[in-house]
Amino acid sequence: MTEQKHILSILVDNQPGVLSRIAGLFSGRGYNIESLSVAATMDPLVSRITMITIADTQIVEQIIKQLHKLINVIKVYALTGTSYVQREMALIKVQAKPERRAEILRIVDIFRCKVVDVGQDHYTLEVTGDEGKMTAILNLLKPIGIKEIAKTGIIALFRESK
Amino acid sequence: MKLTGAQILMEVLKEEGVDTIFGFPGGVIIDVFDELAKTDIKHILVRHEQGAVHAADGYARASGRVGVCLVTSGPGATNTVTGIATAYMDSIPLVIFTGQVPTQLIGNDAFQEVDIVGITRPCTKHNYLVKRTEDLAGIVKEAFIIAASGRPGPVLIDLPKDVSNTKITYKAPKKINLKSYKPTYNPNMNQLHKAVKLIKNARKPIIFAGGGVVLSGGSKELTELAHKTRIPVTCSLMGLGAFPGTDPLCLGMIGMHGTYRANMSSGDCDLIIAAGVRFDDRVTGKTDTFAPNAKIVHIDIDPTSIRKNIPVAVPVVGDCKITLGYLNRLLDKEALGDLETKRKKWLDQINQWKKTKPLEYKQKNIIKPQYVVEKLYELTKGEAIITTEVGQNQMWAAQYYHFKKPNRFITSGGLGCMGFGLPAAIGAQVAFPNKLVVDIAGDGSIQMNIQEMATAMQYSLPVKVVILNNQYLGMVRQWQELFYEKRYAATGMEHAPDFVKLAEAYGAIGLRATKPEEVEPVLIKGLASPKTVIMDFAVEREECVYPMVPAGAPITEMLLV
Numbered sequence A: 001m002t003e004q005k006h007i008l009s010i011l012v013d014n015q016p017g018v019l020s021r022i023a024g025l026f027s028g029r030g031y032n033i034e035s036l037s038v039a040a041t042m043d044p045l046v047s048r049i050t051m052i053t054i055a056d057t058q059i060v061e062q063i064i065k066q067l068h069k070l071i072n073v074i075k076v077y078a079l080t081g082t083s084y085v086q087r088e089m090a091l092i093k094v095q096a097k098p099e100r101r102a103e104i105l106r107i108v109d110i111f112r113c114k115v116v117d118v119g120q121d122h123y124t125l126e127v128t129g130d131e132g133k134m135t136a137i138l139n140l141l142k143p144i145g146i147k148e149i150a151k152t153g154i155i156a157l158f159r160e161s162k
Numbered sequence B: 001m002k003l004t005g006a007q008i009l010m011e012v013l014k015e016e017g018v019d020t021i022f023g024f025p026g027g028v029i030i031d032v033f034d035e036l037a038k039t040d041i042k043h044i045l046v047r048h049e050q051g052a053v054h055a056a057d058g059y060a061r062a063s064g065r066v067g068v069c070l071v072t073s074g075p076g077a078t079n080t081v082t083g084i085a086t087a088y089m090d091s092i093p094l095v096i097f098t099g100q101v102p103t104q105l106i107g108n109d110a111f112q113e114v115d116i117v118g119i120t121r122p123c124t125k126h127n128y129l130v131k132r133t134e135d136l137a138g139i140v141k142e143a144f145i146i147a148a149s150g151r152p153g154p155v156l157i158d159l160p161k162d163v164s165n166t167k168i169t170y171k172a173p174k175k176i177n178l179k180s181y182k183p184t185y186n187p188n189m190n191q192l193h194k195a196v197k198l199i200k201n202a203r204k205p206i207i208f209a210g211g212g213v214v215l216s217g218g219s220k221e222l223t224e225l226a227h228k229t230r231i232p233v234t235c236s237l238m239g240l241g242a243f244p245g246t247d248p249l250c251l252g253m254i255g256m257h258g259t260y261r262a263n264m265s266s267g268d269c270d271l272i273i274a275a276g277v278r279f280d281d282r283v284t285g286k287t288d289t290f291a292p293n294a295k296i297v298h299i300d301i302d303p304t305s306i307r308k309n310i311p312v313a314v315p316v317v318g319d320c321k322i323t324l325g326y327l328n329r330l331l332d333k334e335a336l337g338d339l340e341t342k343r344k345k346w347l348d349q350i351n352q353w354k355k356t357k358p359l360e361y362k363q364k365n366i367i368k369p370q371y372v373v374e375k376l377y378e379l380t381k382g383e384a385i386i387t388t389e390v391g392q393n394q395m396w397a398a399q400y401y402h403f404k405k406p407n408r409f410i411t412s413g414g415l416g417c418m419g420f421g422l423p424a425a426i427g428a429q430v431a432f433p434n435k436l437v438v439d440i441a442g443d444g445s446i447q448m449n450i451q452e453m454a455t456a457m458q459y460s461l462p463v464k465v466v467i468l469n470n471q472y473l474g475m476v477r478q479w480q481e482l483f484y485e486k487r488y489a490a491t492g493m494e495h496a497p498d499f500v501k502l503a504e505a506y507g508a509i510g511l512r513a514t515k516p517e518e519v520e521p522v523l524i525k526g527l528a529s530p531k532t533v534i535m536d537f538a539v540e541r542e543e544c545v546y547p548m549v550p551a552g553a554p555i556t557e558m559l560l561v
């Protein structure tokens, strides 16, 4: 069976230890977590975990069932294969020598990102987008010199039918 | 009414109908023991916390009720882990209370502090750290619901000292609402219709029953299904007793040490109706060669058990008892035809396997361990509650003691935990003071929790320990004999205590048999005694358990006597 990326959106009780139960399930059973993001929802008692795992269909079926089995897991949505929107945010610190600044700002413009911090010889950019956009901007910035990068991990939601 | 946490705990335990707690005290849990002593709940003081959990486990398996333990923090808590993992693997409902340092000290590496909630996360169905006395009653109620419902399992509650001794105004908790926990008991009828169709068309069907049938109380429904359809039944180790071992349709146990006919039928059958099993590797052997011609209907209350190890044609999520009941009702409406004729060829084939390759051993002038179990079976007419240790003793118990009823065979299946049998026997005896409870033991395993002899003596629990003494860690030695050219590394057990004297040192009765003709008289004398008895049988040292499927081989490729 072929492995594929699966985006899971998991609603859980917003309680201490819940993330550890989920992380423990993955490490204990040898599943992998590619990306993870967690925050409370509108209901402060509930958090949403968005997770990417790479697995074949039989394993991902097991993962979903095992997640459901955890008492603190309220709901699991498998987004891959459905219609959904996904975003990721990155903060990218690029080297900004005076002679490259114009070029960087052009890229900022094209990718509709923001410069959120400016220093003697760096810019920090804020980028939001899907995976394709992230890869594209990183490829453009790499030759200019990326000093540091922080990414949020993917968040995603179902598209409502029109 | 103002009550301390410890007093609130007693209120809830009484409400839950708890009559017995297995425990061992310590500093942070004194308040709770102090209150416990004021109630009518019986406390069994064990000699090691592992024993407390196994005893609660034996109590639960024998009675079908939730077993309860109470221990202190730190080492008391860590000592429970092996017992908890044992119960978790076999889906046994337990609630374990561990003491914890006061909430304000948690995280400080305080004296006898361990993160037991962290430690037991992967081996409990769920666990809790109670942070406020106000939350205690609700959590305890939830724990009992979670432990006993769905696929049962152990639940641990960590009780900080200040939570136990803080006084609050107590209000009985409202109805418990576990919003995301809703086990599926009732099966999808469409799936059952598909199962009926498969049953009608099958030429060589078998039923494969496991611990889930025992846990759901579904033996009656299972037996009805088998008789109604004349389909032979094999059981996993955990399923033994779910179907009468003496029934002509009984194939015996399947798996690594299963009977020839059970393993061969799994290879030849065209339909398996599996109920309450999880297709463990000890059952399937090499998975891609398992039941190559069979369509599989898999009934289980835990969706994760289905399609975890093997593909199935008809998955059915549901409680075994309820689901088998529905299946029987659907079958009542079907014309199944002349089953005598329809099944004749298949059942003849199975009988042929039974006749040519029965369970057997060669009797010599040395005691054969199988002979001891066979005699025990005869003398107790298959009516005793049997617990086992782990190893060859366990497999011979499974093969040669034929259980007529469920909840009579108490063994550590999933974890294979040596040291389980004696404390589990104590727990079963507490649940049924007037029934005969026998621990079929190995000389190695019995030494792992032998201290519980003192517990049996303190509470006058007349458990009988039958040691199949081969002076080896026999099962490991068997693998060394068969697969490691007889290099018996670290499996000799010659330096053992004199078990007869040991029994006497505890104030119990010790008996010994060294020749075949002594077996029966020793058993008769020991079983008749109203006291705790250890019977030490000096058996053939290098006897092997057969059939045996080497690990990783197809289940139909057995080494035989």
Ligand SMILES: Cc1ncc(C[n+]2csc(CCOP(=O)(O)OP(=O)(O)O)c2C)c(N)n1
Pocket: B389, B390, B391, B392, B393, B394, B416, B417, B418, B419, B441, B442, B443, B444, B445, B446, B468, B470, B472, B473, B474, B475, B476
């Ligand atoms: C706690 C624990 N440690 C190690 C093992 C591995 N093991 C499985 S069977 C066995 C031998 C048991 O010896 P004994 O109790 O004498 O039983 P026998 O096989 O000789 O009947 C061992 C060491 C185990 N199952 N459990």
Ligand SMILES: [Mg+2]
Pocket: B442, B443, B444, B468, B469, B470, B471, B472, B473, B474, B493
């Ligand atoms: Mg032995």
